[in-house]
Amino acid sequence: xxxxxxxxxxxxxxxxxxxxxxxxxxxxxxxxxxxxxxxxxxxxxxxxxxxxxxxxxxxxxxxxxxxxxxxxxxxxxxxxxxxxxxxxxxxxxxxxxxxxxxxxxxxxxxxxxxxxxxxxxxxxxxxxxxxxxxxxxxxxxxxxxxxxxxxxxxxxxxxxxxxxxxxxxxxxxxxxxxxxxxxxxxxxxxxxxxxxxxxxxxxxxxxxxxxxxxxxxxxxxxxxxxxxxxxxxxxxxxxxxxxxxxxxxxxxxxxxxxxxxxxxxxxxxxxxxxxxxxxxxxxxxxxxxxxxxxxxxxxxxxxxxxxxxxxxxxxxxxxxxxxxxxxxxxxxxxxxxxxxxxxxxxxxxxxxxxxxxxxxxxxxxxxxxxxxxxxxxxxxxxxxxxxxxxxxxxxxxxxxxxxxxxxxxxxxxxxxxxxxxxxxxxxxxxxxxxxxxxxxxxxxxxxxxxxxxxxxxxxxxxxxxxxxxxxxxxxxxxxxxxxxxxxxxxxxxxxxxxxxxxxxxxxxxxxxx
Ligand code: ATP
Ligand code: MG
Ligand code: MG
Ligand code: MG
Numbered sequence: 257x258x259x260x261x262x263x264x265x266x267x268x269x270x271x272x273x274x275x276x277x278x279x280x281x282x283x284x285x286x287x288x289x290x291x292x293x294x295x296x297x298x299x300x301x302x303x304x305x306x307x308x309x310x311x312x313x314x315x316x317x318x319x320x321x322x323x324x325x326x327x328x329x330x331x332x333x334x335x336x337x338x339x340x341x342x343x344x345x346x347x348x349x350x351x352x353x354x355x356x357x358x359x360x361x362x363x364x365x366x367x368x369x370x371x372x373x374x375x376x377x378x379x380x381x382x383x384x385x386x387x388x389x390x391x392x393x394x395x396x397x398x399x400x401x402x403x404x405x406x407x408x409x410x411x412x413x414x415x416x417x418x419x420x421x422x423x424x425x426x427x428x429x430x431x432x433x434x435x436x437x438x439x440x441x442x443x444x445x446x447x448x449x450x451x452x453x454x455x456x457x458x459x460x461x462x463x464x465x466x467x468x469x470x471x472x473x474x475x476x477x478x479x480x481x482x483x484x485x486x487x488x489x490x491x492x493x494x495x496x497x498x499x500x501x502x503x504x505x506x507x508x509x510x511x512x513x514x515x516x517x518x519x520x521x522x523x524x525x526x527x528x529x530x531x532x533x534x535x536x537x538x539x540x541x542x543x544x545x546x547x548x549x550x551x552x553x554x555x556x557x558x559x560x561x562x563x564x565x566x567x568x569x570x571x572x573x574x575x576x577x578x579x580x581x582x583x584x585x586x587x588x589x590x591x592x593x594x595x596x597x598x599x600x601x602x603x604x605x606x607x608x609x610x611x612x613x614x615x616x617x618x619x620x621x622x623x624x625x626x627x628x629x630x631x632x633x634x635x636x637x638x639x640x641x642x643x644x645x646x647x648x649x650x651x652x653x654x655x656x657x658x659x660x661x662x663x664x665x666x667x668x669x670x671x672x673x674x675x676x677x678x679x680x681x682x683x684x685x686x687x688x689x690x691x692x693x694x695x696x697x698x699x700x701x702x703x704x705x706x707x708x709x710x711x712x713x714x715x716x717x718x719x720x721x722x723x724x725x726x727x728x729x730x731x732x733x734x735x736x737x738x739x740x741x742x743x744x745x746x747x748x749x750x751x752x753x754x755x756x757x758x759x760x761x762x763x764x765x766x767x768x769x
Contacts, residue, residue, distance in 0.1 A: 257373070257497040259341075259508045260634055262490055263318050265371055266343040269363045270316035272371075275345055278317040280636075283551040284560065291560060292322035292548075296344030297458075297485040303348050304423055304460065304483055313350035318343045318490065320547060320636070324563055331536030334495070334502035335452055337509075338567065339544035341490040341635075349481030353428075356457050356484045357382075357394050360430060364455075373497060379433045381443050381451055383407045385414040385426030391459070395428070407443045411472060416458045416485075423479055424464040430455040432496050452496065455488040504536040508631045512539035515627055519620050520578040534574040538624065541567040541574075546628040549646045550639045555653045568653045571624065573701065576661075580620050621654040622647055664695030668702070672709045681710075685717020692718070693725070 329336035366372025417424035439450030460483040467474030691697040
């Protein structure tokens with residue numbers, strides 16, 4: 257079943273059950289605490305918080321979501337995209353647990369002819385919160401799931417909250433058993449790779465107070481009106497219904513992998529795990545970049561712009577590591593390494609980092625991003641309207657990164673040659689640091705290029721220099737703030753400040769859907 261069909265069946269199922277269809281909101285909402293919309297409920301927050309009265313009791317949507325927190329999982333797990341579509345149904349003081357569970361179950365298990373997904377009931381494993389006897393008994397006694405397939409889980413997995421004070425409540429998740437080929441038996445509690453989480457049903461029933469701790473929240477009392485908030489991952493359902501191994505091989509992403517294979521001349525799924533991860537990163541990140549640019553984000557050095565920049569650069573780098581943009585024999589980074597295995601490293605670097613690299617890469621990014629637009633436009637027509645803009649922003653970023661790489665590659669080649677001339681096998685920490693600091697080379701890029709040139713890198717020295725630079729920057733910041741270079745009193749405060757872009761996008765609603 258194709259993704260567009262999965263999407264449509266979801267909406268039809270809930271429209272038939274009296275829900276109003278609400279179009280996806282932009283990925284960028286006017287909320288300083290949230291980098292990107294990362295769950296279907298985000299646009300409905302004012303209704304759940306009682307700040308606004310909803311114009312309907314029941315709503316359904318398929319919301320565009322971006323989770324930067326999952327960026328390092330991409331291509332490595334089978335189920336994490338940076339951009340994905342969360343389908344949801346919402347009740348504002350209307351129906352509660354029984355209906356939410358029944359609606360989800362019927363959509364998943366009804367036959368395809370009947371408008372459902374046709375998933376065999378015995379593959380599904382629900383979880384409930386530790387003390388949620390009510391939800392467990394609905395699953396067991398009304399739906400008929402055998403008791404042995406229902407698991408109870410703690411706060412981390414099965415309790416949701418939205419700030420303090422605010423609504424909170426237990427949730428119930430539905431997992432799909434992919435079978436013994438994918439991992440060990442024992443339900444989601446034992447193995448979340450074999451048992452894939454597809455749907456989270458949140459039962460907002462209480463108000464949370466400021467107290468509580470690790471063991472639980474302080475519950476002030478029941479909400480005057482109980483709400484339902486659910487989120488089903490469209491890509492995950494597509495993966496299962498299409499019988500592929502991971503979300504990157506579904507119908508809206510695999511074509512980008514195939515393009516990457518033809519552009520780089522490498523085969524996907526040929527037994528090289530690292531190469532396969534790179535293919536999956538290309539597909540995932542290209543699509544996320546297209547969606548972000550479509551919603552108005554431009555590459556930059558902080559916040560949303562930096563996320564976009566990092567995604568695009570990871571695409572470029574992954575393509576290069578697979579062999580794109582280089583006439584070199586192997587999976588070289590930038591062309592600079594093309595003859596880097598030999599002794600005259602610096603010569604190779606200076607010729608190969610020339611214009612052929614830029615040209616080839618720009619064509620590459622344009623092809624990938626154009627494909628992502630074509631694949632997503634049927635559901636998100638705004639992408640087709642902004643096609644030229646999206647392509648030109650992505651290609652522009654690729655060109656600027658190509659320059660960075662070309663400049664840094666020359667320095668790398670010189671340093672590698674000098675290291676070899678001195679009969680050493682380890683590139684110094686200070687060279688790695690300069691590459692990072694001056695040219696924006698991530699350390700793993702330097703490591704890869706060094707390995708290709710038959711060298712190691714003094715990672716310890718690099719880490720020490722990075723730490724030193726961080727200390728200096730903090731001292732500078734303190735000095736600016738206080739007029740004193742040694743105002744230790746601020747240090748602790750600064751230490752706690754957000755220093756990495758990943759994460760703060762999720763702070764607000766990390767606990768859930
Ligand atoms: P996981 O435990 O697998 O990371 P989650 O518990 O973080 O998922 P929720 O916050 O409960 O996910 O989101 C609701 C649903 O959205 C999930 O059940 C899943 O189907 C889907 N989903 C969540 N994160 C992703 C992602 N990174 N890529 C694709 N789908 C996702
Ligand atoms: Mg998660
Ligand atoms: Mg989970
Ligand atoms: Mg979940």
